[in-house]
Amino acid sequence: MKNKTIFTFMVVFLLMASTTTIIAQRLPHKSVNSGSWRLIGTTRVSGGGGDNDILRLNGPGDNFRKLKFKVTDSGLNMLRMEVVYDNGGRQKVEIRQNINKGGESRIIDLNGGKRSIRSIKFWYTDKGFLNGKAKVTVFGRK
Secondary structure: OOHHHHHHHHHHHHHHHHHHHHHHHHHOOOOHHHHHHHEEEEEEEEOOOOOEEEEEEEOOOOEEEEEEEEHHHHHHEEEEEEEEEEOEEEEEEEEEEEEHHHEEEEOOOOOOOOOOEEEEEEEEEEEOHOOOOOOOOOEOOO
């Protein structure tokens, strides 16, 4: 009888543990540092050595104070970027950062407090044809 009770308890415990794991895997992942970071957009670099790409935002962009971007699928050397605001103002930002596949940029402060963004233009050199084309995902924080 005692062994049957222990066995039943172990089965129930394992079922509860596996259910908790499944639920946790389906919930959106939020790290401590990502609290208010919001996805702005993604662009795939066109490649070809030294190049540039524009990420255009649809509609009026939310007001952001800070930007950062993540590079996936391949690394690249981000040279600079230019943020164009909805009011027509521009902010040029020197990046000069070699970002490996899966890496992130530094946090970039936007001038003038909260700013609504129309587009972001990137200048970069890629890692070459054999490494594939990098994908740049931009996040903003209010």
